Amino acid sequence: MSLRLLAVFAHPDDESFGVGATLARYAAEGVELSLLTATRGDGGRFRGLAPGDPKHPGPDELARIREAELAAAASVLGIGHVVLLDYHDRQLDRVDPREMVTCIAGHLRRVRPHVVLTFGPDGVYGHPDHIAMAQFTAAAAVAAADPAFVFEAGQAPAAPHAVAKLYYTAWPESTWRAHETAFKRWTSTVDGVERHAMPWPDWAITTVIDARPFWPTALRAVACHESQFAAYARLQELPAGLHEALWGWQHYYRVFSTVNGGREKEHDLFAGLRTEGRG
Ligand SMILES: [Zn+2]
Structure with missing residues (x-):
């Protein structure tokens, strides 16, 4: 049985910037x-x-340009299947939650992933779209598994599906520092309050993925989002050690797992799923 991973994000480029090297590593593993x-x-x-x-x-x-950029980045990263929902930027926290949860849950039932990745509750730097997607995705994982969850008539979703592991992206201090060094500080101002990225304490990180061989792939995927990265040329000039800190080591918070647990740090998103007959 092949293992399946679904990433749920807000915008084209979130997949490359946030988890690109992780995705490239798992694509290489099949x-x-x-x-x-x-x-x-x-x-x-x-x-x-x-x-x-x-x-x-x-x-x-x-939107047309960015859709094409996303398709190019997905192909660099080895993502086989991309779905764009066509909501508008900066409005995701005002979307009817029932509508979005139903939509993601239907997708979960069709794709039937073992592992789901999304943003953390901090939305990386407090971005309301990111925070909204983290909440919708967690709710959708519950709804997808629930045989009693009511979908709209005509949607005919597949049978219930229980995601085995849900992860939030989480920057420890090392990644946070690398971002502060490489980029100008990412901020969002919401209701007059400036929000910016904050590091997670190392002890709260459950999962560390060594994706160092794949940082150049992640960087190529980032570069596909040309309309967004006027500063891409400068990125090429960063020292390899900084690239490795930015995208080579990737950190997550395991929100839930029905297949493993405990205090020891994981080094594989599929830990607990590779046992005989499942891996
Ligand atoms: Zn984003």
């Missing part, structure tokens, strides 16, 4: 990878230009 992305990135900047700038192509054209 894991079937799927990605669900909530928006087409229509509200973003274009090569540093804010929406509304005369040289910005506008939300519809930007």
Whole structure:
């Protein structure tokens, strides 16, 4: 039986920036990878230009550009199956939760992943879209497994599916420092309050993935999102050690697992699933 992993994120580029090296590693191991992305990135900047700038192509054209960039990045990372939901940027925390949970849960039942990855409750740097997707994805994992969960008529979802392991992305201090060094500080201002990334304490990290051989692949995937990374040329110049800290070691928080547990750090998202007859 092949192992399956589904990543659920908000925007095109979240998959490359956040977990690209992890995805590339598991693709190389033969894991079937799927990605669900909530928006087409229509509200973003274009090569540093804010929406509304005369040289910005506008939300519809930007969405088309970013959809193509996402397809290219997915192909670099070895993601076999990509679904874009066409919600709008910066509106995910105002989406009808029932609608989004039903949508993700239906997807979980069709894809039937063993492992699901999404953002942590901090949304990396407090981004409300990221936080919303973390909450929707956790709720959808519950709904997908529940035979009594009521889907809309006509959706005909597959049989219930229980995800074995759900993970949040989590930056320990080492990754956080690498980001602070490599990029200008990522912030979001919400209701007049500035939010920025905060490191997770090392003891709260449950899972450390050694994806060092795959950081160049992750970087190539990041580079596919050309419209978003005017600074990509500069990224190429960073020392290898910094790249390794940025994307080579990837850290997660195991939200739940029905197949393993305990205090010891894991080094494999599929730990507990590779036993005889399952792996
Ligand atoms: Zn994002």
